Amino acid sequence: MLVTIEGIDGSGKSTLIKGLIEELSDISPVFTREPGATWIGAQVRRGIKEKIDPVAEALLFVADHAAHLDTVIRPALKDKKIVISDRYTDSRYAYQSETLKGHLKDPKKWLSDIHNDWTIIPDITFLLVLPVDESLKRIQAERTDSEHFECKSVLENVQKNYLEQSEKDPVRFVIIDASKDKDEILKFVSEIIRQKLSN
């Protein structure tokens, strides 16, 4: 089973994942992430830092996804493992629909077409939703250097793109009010994963 955790920067994904590692230790899921589970992911981070061309950056994210499927996701699913990924394809649709604006005629169509034949759709996606001002406050509280995605206007549209995605696939998406207490979110998410497993 493939579970993905999505949301804008600062929405609480890493915190939730840290909690799930403990909460779900009895069912030993494979925890992974995008970008970064593969060596290509390391180049993606370099690309973000160096503010490379948005099309090049998008293609690096897609290449990282292809390598991630090949080296982590497919083998784990084949072993009947539960896979939980911190970010996945919905991040691409949400963020690169923004960054590719003005560079491609129809970024959303391009992003959908480029994944279509080969990506693996998650079984369930938890989307952490939070007012952008709150997420920026959380990020500023803990980080010195911010990435080019981490600004109000971009994150407002990124969150809109996420919600648009969730409306297209209401069965797969579970919307989480990320302003709730982290332990309450953790309890809710781990219970849903267990329920889904027992179905």
Ligand SMILES: Nc1ncnc2c1ncn2[C@@H]1O[C@H](COP(=O)(O)OP(=O)(O)O)[C@@H](O)[C@H]1O
């Ligand atoms: N439910 C929550 N309520 C309040 N603060 C939170 C909550 N979840 C995470 N945080 C804090 O917000 C900041 C960003 O959380 P993080 O999990 O790193 O977000 P993300 O991985 O989505 O960028 C951290 O300082 C974290 O402690």
Ligand SMILES: Cc1cn([C@H]2C[C@H](O)[C@@H](COP(=O)(O)OP(=O)(O)O)O2)c(=O)[nH]c1=O
């Ligand atoms: C996976 C992915 C991430 N991103 C962005 C989201 C983040 O701002 C940045 C780095 O991701 P990440 O390391 O998850 O940062 P954070 O912990 O702040 O969420 O890359 C994309 O733009 N497209 C993608 O496909």
